[in-house]
Amino acid sequence: MSFDQIAWLPLCGGLTAVGLVLSFLAFRRRGAASGLRLAAWSLIPVAAYLTGALSTLWKMGTAAVGFVTGLVFSPTVWAGVAVTGLAVVLYLVSGVMLGRGAARQRSGKKAAPESVPEAAGAPAVSAGAPTQPNRPPLPRRRPAAAAAAPADDDLSDIEEILKRRGIS
Structure with missing residues (x-):
């Protein structure tokens, strides 16, 4: 109409x-x-x-x-929707993979090294890492319970007496 x-x-x-x-x-x-x-x-x-x-x-x-x-x-449009969905899934999976790699580096484990060909005697540098001299690892922090100092001298005396008697 x-x-x-x-x-x-x-x-x-x-x-x-x-x-x-x-x-x-x-x-x-x-x-x-x-x-x-x-x-x-x-x-x-x-x-x-x-x-x-x-x-x-x-x-x-x-x-x-x-x-x-x-x-x-339109089947052509549905093919485009499917390709868009695939692109979104691939993007999300890459984000998860990058997150796991960053978590491994923070926990002290080394991630798989990236292979970059060396150019005319230049040292190999990973693609995402900035060039910095090797630094020694930072010292680990003590647990919070051990780091906390006793609040009162009387309590430290009592703790000392209990440790001498084997009660801790």
């Missing part, structure tokens, strides 16, 4: 009339604010017809429906 085959003035006028009746009922039951708001919404169909915006809205609707039906029924 095309735009010109529909009698738009009676349709828009009818929608506006029904909306105005409902806005009167809302005015009586819920108050002036609800009635006025519904009356404002009710006037939109006639305003769209009188300004000519209705034909533009019709064209936008038919274009959207044509796009969606072309999207749903």
Whole structure:
């Protein structure tokens, strides 16, 4: 059905009339604010017809429906959706793999070295690591319980007595 085959003035006028009746009922039951708001919404169909915006809205609707039906029924489009899904999965898997590699390096284990060919006597440098001289590893921190000093000298005396007697 095309735009010109529909009698738009009676349709828009009818929608506006029904909306105005409902806005009167809302005015009586819920108050002036609800009635006025519904009356404002009710006037939109006639305003769209009188300004000519209705034909533009019709064209936008038919274009959207044509796009969606072309999207749903086209095997080429579904192939594109599948390739997009594959790209997203590969990206997420690479993020997990990079996260595991960073966790290994933080825990002290060495990740698999990347093989980079040496160029004319230059030392091999991994692709992502900045060039820095070798540094000695940082000393490990003591556990929190051992690092905490006793709060009171009386308690340290009691702890010493208990350790001498074998009670700890």
